Amino acid sequence: MAGYTGSKDDYLKRLRRIEGQVRGVQKMVDSDTYCIDILTQVSAITKALQAVSLGLLEDHVSHCVVDAARESDEAAQEKVREASEAIARLVRS
Secondary structure (H helix, E strand, O other): OOOOHHHHHHHHHHHHHHHHHHHHHHHHHHOOOOHHHHHHHHHHHHHHHHHHHHHHHHHHHHHHHHHHHHHOHHHHHHHHHHHHHHHHHHHHO
16 A cells, blocks of 8 residues: 555645646746746746655655565665655755
8 A cells, every 4th residue: 555545635636736737837838928927837836746745755754664664674775765766856856
């Protein structure tokens, strides 16, 4: 079971809202909206995606990593490595 299962509906709601924001930006570009206004919306979308990412990361650590630590040291190290790589990707983006 995924670590975010308990929050799945919340994540889906957030992602649908983000999807609507992206569609709104597409319409803004299509209608030649002022570039700064578009950039403001892109910034809001980026922050919303970051919030989803951080929530998923928190769920991963509090569920998947903890469960793996109960299983074995090797399993825990693997989950911590996965989390570290995910954090590195988030920081680079």
